[in-house]
Amino acid sequence: MFNSLLIANRGEIACRIIKTAKRLGIRTIAVYSDADKEALHVKLADEAVHIGPSAARDSYLSIDKIIAVCKATGAEAVHPGYGFLSENPNFAEALADSGITFVGPPAKAIAAMGDKITSKKIAAEAGVSTVPGHMGLIADRDEAVSIAESIGYPVMIKASAGGGGKGMRVAWDAMQAREGFERARSEAASSFGDDRIFIEKFVTDPRHIEIQVLADGHGNVIHLGERECSIQRRNQKVIEEAPSPFLDAATREAMGRQAVDLARAVGYQSAGTVEFIVDGARNFYFLEMNTRLQVEHPVTELVTGLDLVELMLRVAAGERLPLGQKDVKLVGSAIESRLYAEDPYRNFLPSTGRLKRYRPPAEETTPTLVVRNDTGVFEGGEISTFYDPMIAKLVTWAPTRLEAIEAMAEALDRFEVDGVGHNLPFLSAVMEQDRFREGLLTTGYIAEEFPEGFAGATLATGRHVEIIAAAAMAGLVVAERQGQVERSLVGGIEEVFSRFSIVIGAEVSEVRVARLDPGGHWQVNIRGELHEATAFSWAPGDRLATLSWRDENPATLKLDRKTTGFRIRYRGTDLDVPVLPPHIAALLRHMPIKAPPDLSKFLLCPMPGQVVRVDVAEGDVVEEGQPLAIVEAMKMENVLRAEKRARISKVHVAAGAVLAVDEVMMEFTGV
Known part of the structure; x- marks a missing residue:
């Protein structure tokens, strides 16, 4: 077994490899870029060496720099993790030439399987079932359309050197085939330095x-x-x-x-x-x-x-x-x-x-x-x-x-x-x-x-009860600290209780919540239906609340106190839940509803990223679905399209600009 191992990666996979290497008694060496100076893998490794600027091409993708670190630290082997250089045959060969073991397959196997066109030919020869498609290189988007039509839509347009979802597009018609070819080739060139593209049949319901x-x-x-x-x-x-x-x-x-x-x-x-x-x-x-x-x-x-x-x-x-x-x-x-x-x-x-x-x-x-x-x-x-x-x-x-x-x-x-x-x-x-x-x-x-996108979960009735109950019990905890609870005797045991109106969206639930001491046994009456809980663990300042029903596993809710109630996150929901005295809740129907601002005249940057291309100019009339600009974020190109027919009245950005989320890119007027 090796005495020392360099991990040519970062993030969770570097930490994962370090964990096993340490268990085996192997000295671990991390590498890091400017952006990762304080990263967790740097702290976990026995030794860490800086290898360059934040951009991966100048640090984690630099074969020469990583080999230099191996020689300087005496690393006997390199584990590449995934991504970066893990499937680069040149890296495996360079390590071998330097007398350093690559923890992975032989360079020839990487090269053969890393090229999707070659790999499919080898797979077919080995008797492996393959998807129908065109394995030759494709020169331009017109040829891409011709090939797609010969295979039959839908087709998958893929980068030969691709991986991780980059350089891939599904096309259902000729227009999508043309654009998908261009986008896949562009992403492939920037992510892998290889813009070769192939096309295969897209299997439905796969x-x-x-x-x-x-x-x-x-x-x-x-x-x-x-x-x-x-x-x-x-x-x-x-x-x-x-x-x-x-x-x-x-x-x-x-x-x-x-x-x-x-x-x-x-x-x-x-x-x-x-x-x-x-x-x-x-x-x-x-x-x-x-x-x-x-x-x-x-x-x-x-x-x-x-x-x-x-x-x-x-x-x-x-x-x-x-x-x-x-x-x-x-x-x-x-x-x-x-x-x-x-x-x-x-x-x-x-x-x-x-x-x-x-x-x-x-x-x-x-x-x-x-x-x-x-x-x-x-x-x-x-x-x-x-x-x-x-x-x-x-x-x-x-x-x-x-x-x-x-x-x-x-x-x-x-x-x-x-x-x-x-x-x-x-x-x-x-x-x-x-x-x-x-x-x-x-x-x-x-x-x-989620055909319209994800807008949060819709809870089943039982989950809805859990949120109301948790809000009510947390409301009683707060009220008791403020001295605003009622007390009574039930069978000689003191009962602490309050009455609340709990609001979830347009629904208002009248709730009586009580705790019987000693033992902390809870009763929550929601619109006349009684629910009993054996425990509720939460105090102001806590971020998690645990609610235990009889004979059931406890439920954990993220619960943050707000001015009028709580923000509760549970099973995919994220809700503001006012917990109000009933006489205050009765006035809600008289409160005006604040209208959201009209942003339809603006194109806002949907994510932090860099503008790759601007496809329109001031004065242009655009149609619904027409590309307006391309923004790259975390190595993925995102095409921003017009939502309706309009005229471009102002363009605020140019190619190369680095934008924050919701930054205004363009303004529109009617046509």
Whole structure:
């Protein structure tokens, strides 16, 4: 085994690798850019070395700088994590030439599988099912349209060197094929330095299911079952799980066998993932092979009991795999939720800023529950525009899928994040959906379930009661401190109670809430219906409230005190809940409703980012859907379009401008 390991990455994956390396007694060396001077991976490593400016191309993507650090620190091996240089064959070759071990597959395997055109040809020759498509290079958008029409719409336009959802577009007609080709090629050039594009058939109602493979240098190749990664937005995975709720044993065995055959065909070593698209009849087709550790590897670790990072290190050190295919057992179910600095209320656009509050749920491991949080941030840290917006990966395991989902829902309720926009409410909302709980997934899940965008969850009746009850009990806690409660004797025991009108949207609930001392037994009468709770834990200043009903698991709500009541966040909802004396609530119908400002005459920048291109000029008349400008944020290009026919009266920005969220870009007048 190695004595020293350099991690050529950052964020949560660098921290994850450091954790295993330290357990194995390996000295860890981190590298960092200007933006990551105070990053968590820098603090966790035994040694950390600065490698350049914040832009990845000048730091984490610089092969020469990383090799120089290896030589200066005596690093015997390099683990690339995922992203950056992890699938760059030139990096693997440069390390080998310098006598440094690359913790990953051979450079030839990376090159073969990293090019999507070449990989599909190799897969077909190895007997792996492939999607119909055009594997040759495409010269221009006219040729792209011609090829798309010959395959038949819809088609997927993809960068040959792509990954992580970048350089990918779905086209349903010729116009989308032209624009998708241009956008995919532009993103591919800026993200990978390679603008080659290919086109393949887009499988409708598809599931994205991948097989984890492991191979050593002694001819042993196995698979560790599958991961379901169908819930995606912009081709980027959001929620993953293992095993898939859809596969049967026969399909799992067939997919695993083909994945192993492909790994053998390219002389693979280390951990890798073979990705498939699966239709409703369980027909599966090869998409690509990722020659690295996957973001979602924790769910495989939890259902197999294996440490994939450790196995990668042992294979790289020349050891044999310690298990065969017959030894692989999938036990229980694991769910992973990717927590991103993205605002789901703004179509998941990136968010940046300082993490004013970052309190993940406590990690735990028992025979019936695992809660794990892989992260690379800390409270007070900065989410910058330079890198991926991931904050953490929250993972739960339980003996059954529904138990794992419920564990995830509770863990998300206990996860506190403030300071940046984030997708916690969306993740919580998905956990509550019947369709998700039934395992009826496709890669179009988000678009199908939230066709108008995400606007928060709609709570079931029982959840609604929990919010009203929590507001009422917190209201009684505050009232008692202020000496504004009533008291009575019930069977010789003192009862402390108050009456409130609790407002949720347009609904007003008359509530009587009481606590019986001693013991803290609670009674909440909501519009004549009595609910009893055994405990309620919250005090002014607390951010989390725990409510326990009889014979049920406790509910955790994020609860912040406001002037007239509380802000309550629970299971994907984010509500302002006034808690008022009944005589005050009776006056609400007389209060004027403040109209929101009319912003229809302005184009506001929807996310912090840089203007790539401005497509219109002052005086132009634009039609609905016409592109106005392109803004790049966190390595993704976002096309901003006209919402209706209008004239451009003023353009405030130019290409290259760096904008804040909601900054005015253009003004419109009627035509």
